[in-house]
Amino acid sequence: MLKAKYIFVTGGVSSSLGKGIISASLAKLLQARGFSVTIQKLDPYINVDPGTLNPYEHGECYVTEDGAETDLDLGHYERFLNVPTSQANNITTGRIYQSVIEKERRGDYLGQTVQVIPHITDEIKYRIKLLGNTGQFDFVITEIGGTVGDIESLPYIEAVRQMKWELGASCLVIHLTLVPFLAAAGELKTKPTQHSVKTLLESGVQPDIIVCRTERHLSQSLREKISLFCNVSPSSVIESIDAETIYEVPLLMRDEKLDLEVLKKVSIPAEREPDLKRWEEFLYKLKHPASEVSIGLVGKYIELRDAYKSIVESFIHAGAANDCKVNIVRIHSESIDESTVGSRLQNLDGILVAPGFESRGIEGKIIAIQYARERNIPFLGICLGMQCAVIEFARNVLKMVNAHSTEMDKRTPYPVIDIMEAQKKISGMGGTMRLGSYPCQIVKETLTHSIYGKVQITERHRHRYEFNNKYLQDFEAKGLMASGINMKDNLVEIMELQGHPWFIGIQFHPEYKSTVACPHPLFVGFVGAAKKSRGSSSAI
Ligand code: GLN
Numbered sequence: 001m002l003k004a005k006y007i008f009v010t011g012g013v014s015s016s017l018g019k020g021i022i023s024a025s026l027a028k029l030l031q032a033r034g035f036s037v038t039i040q041k042l043d044p045y046i047n048v049d050p051g052t053l054n055p056y057e058h059g060e061c062y063v064t065e066d067g068a069e070t071d072l073d074l075g076h077y078e079r080f081l082n083v084p085t086s087q088a089n090n091i092t093t094g095r096i097y098q099s100v101i102e103k104e105r106r107g108d109y110l111g112q113t114v115q116v117i118p119h120i121t122d123e124i125k126y127r128i129k130l131l132g133n134t135g136q137f138d139f140v141i142t143e144i145g146g147t148v149g150d151i152e153s154l155p156y157i158e159a160v161r162q163m164k165w166e167l168g169a170s171c172l173v174i175h176l177t178l179v180p181f182l183a184a185a186g187e188l189k190t191k192p193t194q195h196s197v198k199t200l201l202e203s204g205v206q207p208d209i210i211v212c213r214t215e216r217h218l219s220q221s222l223r224e225k226i227s228l229f230c231n232v233s234p235s236s237v238i239e240s241i242d243a244e245t246i247y248e249v250p251l252l253m254r255d256e257k258l259d260l261e262v263l264k265k266v267s268i269p270a271e272r273e274p275d276l277k278r279w280e281e282f283l284y285k286l287k288h289p290a291s292e293v294s295i296g297l298v299g300k301y302i303e304l305r306d307a308y309k310s311i312v313e314s315f316i317h318a319g320a321a322n323d324c325k326v327n328i329v330r331i332h333s334e335s336i337d338e339s340t341v342g343s344r345l346q347n348l349d350g351i352l353v354a355p356g357f358e359s360r361g362i363e364g365k366i367i368a369i370q371y372a373r374e375r376n377i378p379f380l381g382i383c384l385g386m387q388c389a390v391i392e393f394a395r396n397v398l399k400m401v402n403a404h405s406t407e408m409d410k411r412t413p414y415p416v417i418d419i420m421e422a423q424k425k426i427s428g429m430g431g432t433m434r435l436g437s438y439p440c441q442i443v444k445e446t447l448t449h450s451i452y453g454k455v456q457i458t459e460r461h462r463h464r465y466e467f468n469n470k471y472l473q474d475f476e477a478k479g480l481m482a483s484g485i486n487m488k489d490n491l492v493e494i495m496e497l498q499g500h501p502w503f504i505g506i507q508f509h510p511e512y513k514s515t516v517a518c519p520h521p522l523f524v525g526f527v528g529a530a531k532k533s534r535g536s537s538s539a540i
Helices: 019-032 073-081 093-106 116-132 151-170 191-202 220-230 246-255 258-265 277-287 309-321 341-345 362-374 384-396 447-452 469-477 521-539
Strands: 005-011 037-043 090-092 139-144 171-178 209-214 237-241 291-299 324-332 350-353 379-382 415-419 434-442 456-463 465-467 480-486 491-497 503-506
Touching: 005 019, 005 151, 019 037, 019 073, 019 139, 019 171, 019 246, 019 258, 037 073, 037 116, 073 309, 090 093, 093 116, 093 151, 116 139, 116 151, 139 151, 151 171, 171 191, 171 258, 191 209, 191 220, 209 220, 209 258, 220 237, 237 246, 246 258, 246 277, 277 309, 291 309, 291 362, 291 521, 309 324, 309 521, 324 521, 341 362, 350 362, 350 384, 350 521, 362 379, 362 384, 379 384, 379 521, 384 415, 384 465, 384 469, 384 480, 384 491, 384 503, 434 447, 434 491, 447 480, 447 491, 447 503, 447 521, 465 469, 465 491, 469 480, 469 491, 503 521
Parallel strands: 005 139, 005 171, 037 090, 037 139, 171 209, 209 237, 291 324, 291 350, 350 379, 379 503
Antiparallel strands: 415 465, 434 456, 434 480, 480 491, 491 503
């Protein structure tokens, strides 16, 4: 094991250039060369974590094994590396300030004025080095959220400057910029990159490598121009051209020799080529599907590209595993009612009802589930999606009029979904749900058992409400069975419908655990069932 090297990834010119994907791709290349790598995201906003942000603000909230509610980039890190992240991998300004203020109140700085420099920057550096000091990683890649020049990023850039000064060649900075193509001029423009590097230089940070996001190839002369104006060698100007899929980016970065450039700068000999055989096989399958299916994604954040990120990526992994392209048809749950359900859900080979909170769109989700149940369409309900399946079954099969979850209707006569005992005394919102990984025991000889192929599993959770065990016998008598139980707290984690080809609701989030190397069995099984359903309906 080497002493950890620190790689910072900053961004300039514009947001959404793909710092997370570049970080994950570099990490993948280094991992494929045999190094152990972790990736960390520093977010400059004041929320202590993104758990309290609604998806309109920041896309999906990703959950780690140890129950951190994090930025969705951590999902990319795990999906690329197949290595779990943790609380230490996502730090916000809110968390930094919270711990500095706690220390101040404890008296740790007694006598001193507590300031951004050195106290905030020291706390940032401490959080970065924490991962390096575990002794587990050869490389710690730290992605700095936001764009250089933002007021709120300044303490982070200052921390990077100090670390570069203190650690010398063990530390390097990759700056990601945009090289726009101006149609009127008919050429790519380097000026925004030059300005962005100057902004970084104003804070005392010289980037070592510049990655240029572009829609056209960079010529040698353009690379030389960026090299000359930005003080980096031409080989350190890396092209990041728009890709068909994010999973192609590691290969594009390999072709651009980003990993070799990094190794050269931290003086580590490149002993072998990255072994990306399995990655390439996955990519081949992704690009050459033998069949296709259409799966309806029913949710209330349908218009937001990033709201169901991990679900969409899980379908990509499961599609490749099934040699099948998954066309996701996004359906707004508020657009579904008794009169529209037939037209909205027709021609689907599977229906997934998404996780969520609060009552908006809930009735549309319930109607969609009834449609899937009655027409034998493969169905997967995740978290709120599972809870809606329980409500639908209670109302329409068990004839429990106005059955509901107490999250939506406190006075329902049939609280088939109810707040968990442990949640009743909690009043604060941040980080207080049932979060992270919990064990679940699967009932043998169920569909769930055949999907997982084992009895003991662990899955990640993010919820406050649960199936109400008071009604379990009623449900099981009519065929909606508990097929996965948390034995310690006696919580129903998985339900499946007997007599239906594939109908499963899960209280946890399998999408957080699907990776390129290990597609999640539930998604693989669901896509397989959708394929079968398409086959049988086209045969009719
Ligand atoms: N709102 C539900 C609960 O808290 C479901 C949460 C979810 O879908 N993540 O239990």
